[in-house]
Structure formats: structure tokens, C-alpha cells
Amino acid sequence: MALRNAVMAALLEGEASGYDLAKEFDASVANFWMATPQQLYRELERMEAEGLIRARLVEQERRPNKRLFSLTGAGRDALREFTAEPPRPTAIRDELLVKVQAVDAGDDEAVRAAIRERAESARAKLARYERLRIRLLAGRTEPEHLAQAERIGPYLTLQRGIAFEQENLRWAEQALAALDLRATVRR
Template sequence: MSLKYAVLAALLEGEASGYELSKVFDVSLANFWPATPQQLYRELERLAQDGLIAARVVEQERRPNKRMFTLTETGRADLRAFAAAPPRRPTAIRDELLIKIQAMDGADPEATRAQIEERMSWARGKLARYERVRERLLDGRTEDVHLAEAERIGPYLTLMAGIAFEEENLRWCERVLTLLKRRAPLTRRG
């Protein structure tokens, strides 16, 4: 899948500037589809050229003019067709840390532990951010009420996936640290 559908899905929230979309990506889409601001701006240009989004210029005093983007009917139809189609392939993990763990035997065990602890720190940070997003989405409601009443539940469901992913990251890291600690006497003897 290209960035195209992530951008179109982000615009379901309503009109947004490129800057606002980059913030949406940081907060709600980065847990499953990260993108740099430069990638977003390039994709916005392509989508506008393809007629999937419309752009309008908003003139501002003392600031550069900004472009605001909205989904067109063609864009909505394309996004609906994409959402209805089955995924082309299952999710695959591409994780540099896992390559390092695969190759860790004979490496400095302290360096490996430090990398795992860093991953745990990242996961905790993401979980804290996701919890803030969750509170904002729920807006004082229970999850059941939100899921029953909200106009759109997709953002909440994807947030749940991000939370589950980071919670599993933490569980895996804790298990790895426990196993490394158990092996510490073996590696000192070896």
C-alpha cells in the first residue's frame, strides 16, 4: 500500500493543511503508517493532480499563505473501494532491533540490554501518547458509549491496535531481559 490511502483516510477528519496532516500522522497514524512531512507534501501534490483531493489557498497576514486540502467525491470513492478490498499481503515485521538480536551471540551483552531498554522506553513513550489520544477521543465517555455513538470509530480501532502493539513490545522486551539475565552466568563462563 502506498501513502496515498493513509492520506485519504486522514482527510476523512475534514479539511486540513499539510502541516495539520503531519500532526495527524504524528498523533494517530504513526502507530501503523509513519510518514515524514516531506513525504506527505509530495503525496498531497500527487493526490491533487489525480483529482482525489482538492486544494484551496488561504491567504494569511504576516504568514505565508497555506493550502487546505479536502477529499473529493472521486477520492472518497477510491478510499471506499480500497477499504472494501482484502489486503494484498499479510503484515510483515521489518525491525532493525530484531536483526541485532538475531546476531547478538558473541556481542556485548550490555549493549544488547541497553538496546532492549531503549525499545522499552520508546514503547512506554508511545503508550503515554496513545493514552492521551484515547482520552481525547473518548472525551469523558466510556469506550462502549464512544463505540456506540461516535460518527467514526476507525480512528479508535486503529488506536487500539497501536496500544496492543506497544504493550506486546513491552512484554517481549521484559521477557528478553529476563532471559538475558538468566544467561548472564553462562556468558561469563564462556
């Protein structure tokens, strides 16, 4: 999937600056698509040149001027075409799993530390995702939100991000327990 599709999906929420989009990516889209601010700004320039988005300059008195981006009709059409295509199969490419695969030939304490770091990262993301979930629900129950919200895509992708991080945490705990058991047996 191209970054542009994630940007266009984020712009469905409405007009946004590059800075706003970077924050949006970090707060919500990051549970399924990572991008640095530099990548975002480069992609915004390309998308504007291709007519998928338009920029509007907002002059500010005490701050630098900013550009607000919005989807064009061509951008909405491109996003509609993208959603109609069957998705490519997902593949895991995870450096930590390569290290775990080689743990018997390597530094098992370094691998343990990396697994613990992954678990801490998952816990932190879960806490952030829970705050976002509460904000999205805005006092409604989940069924009320799913029935009444203008857009449910952000909530559905958030649920997937939560499930992904819960599984990362479960796996990390299981892997650490297995490594501990192995170390105990080998003594």
C-alpha cells in the same frame, strides 16, 4: 499499502493543511503508518495532480498563506475501493530483531541497550496513546463512544497501536530477563 490511502483516511476527519496532516500522522496515524512531513507533502502534490484531493488557498495576514486539502469524489471512491480489497499479509521487518538474533556473536551490551531503548519508546508511545484515548472518548465510556461517535476507525486503530506497544514492552522485558539469566549462568 500506499501512503495515499493513509492520507485519504486522515482527510475523512475533514479539511486539513499539510502541517495539520503531519501533526495528525504523528499523533494518531503513527501507531500504524509512519511518514515524514516531506513524504506527506510530496504525496499531497501527487494526489492533487491525480484529482484525489483538492487544495484551497487560505490567505493569512501575519502568517504565510496555507493550502487546505480535502477529499474529492474520486478520492472517496479510491478509498472505498481500497477498503474493499483484501489486505496483504503483514510482515515484520525489524532491525532490532536481527541484532537480537545475532546477540551471541555480537556485542550483547549494545543489544541490551537497544532493547532498553525500545522499551522506553514503547512506554512513551503508550503514554501518548493514553492521552489520545482520553481525548477521543471525551468523557464517554468506551461502549458509549463506540455506539455514538461519528467515526470509530481512529479509536479502533488506536486500540491496535496500544496493544502493539504493550506487546513491545512485554517482549523487551522478557528478552532482557533472558539475557540477564544467560549472563548469570555463564559466570
